[in-house]
Amino acid sequence: MTQVLVVEDDPQLVRALVINMQARQYGVDVAPDGATALRLAATRPPDVVIVDLGLPDMDGVDVIKALRGRNRAPILVLSARRASDEKVAALDAGADDYITKPFSMDELLARLRAAVRRTEDTPIAPDTTLVETTAFTIDLLAKKVMRGGHTVRLTPTEWHLLEILVTNPGRLVTQKRLLQEVWGVSQHSKTNYLRVYMAQLRRKLEADPSHPRYLVTEPGMGYRFEA
Incomplete structure (x- = not known):
């Protein structure tokens, strides 16, 4: 059973979330504040956090x-804050998705399913288990990235984006496809997610993130991995 940690202080919203998730066979822990959330996450590590x-x-x-420092579980933000800079701050901190209140329960559950899918193992063809560049090495089977002899820590969303790109070397991967496969959405308005996460991947992998050698943007269309 997938275990979800809900960190929310609105009792009515918590009740609605718990009822809807338990009806779909999710296990749910609830924390009304940050301190309780960190304590619960330490004693029973969640599979997904809202x-x-x-x-x-x-x-x-x-x-x-704090959660990202100890756990790679996907983190979904559920917030009334709509300002772009606040969304970027949450994504930069390690969140995998951002949903603004008020929201559709169906949309939230779809995003939750997409987050769970990102953590599941995907069969990799035997000839694509290792991707090597002069700057870094990606082991697709072990879900591990090495750079300069050290392991590069990636969030589940960063890993999923990188995995899609490197398994399509040299080919344009459209914004729509990435949004659909990683977040379960295809709206053009969500392309800021891609910009934030691609910037993070470049900071972690590229020698010069402002002039990427491997993770290339095709303006207005998508991204390409150049081996």
Whole structure:
């Protein structure tokens, strides 16, 4: 059973989330504040986290940073904050998705399913298990990236994006396809997700992130991995 940690202080919303997720066979732990969330995550590591940013004891972004430091589980933000810079801050902190309130329960559940899929193992063809460049090496079977002799820590979303690109070397992967496969959405308005995560991947993998050698943008269309 997939275990979801819900970090939210609105009792009515928590009740609705718990009812809907338990009806779909998710296990649910609930934390009304950040301190409880971190304690629960340490004692029973979740498979997915849903977190509000406006918590009574600490900012949700700080909760995300603390969780990301110890757990690679996908983190979905559920917040009334709509400003672009606040969304980017949450994504930069390690969140995998951002859903604004009020929201559709069906959309939230679709995003939750997409987050769970990102953590599942995907069969890799035997001839594509290892991708080597002069700057880094990607072991697709072990889900591991090495650069300069050190392991590069990636979030589930960063890994999924990289995996799609490197298994399509030299080919344009459209924004629509990436949004659909990684987040389960295809809206053009979500392309800011791609920009944030591609920037993070470049900071971790490229020698000069502002002039990428391997993770190339095709303006207005998508991205390409150049081996």
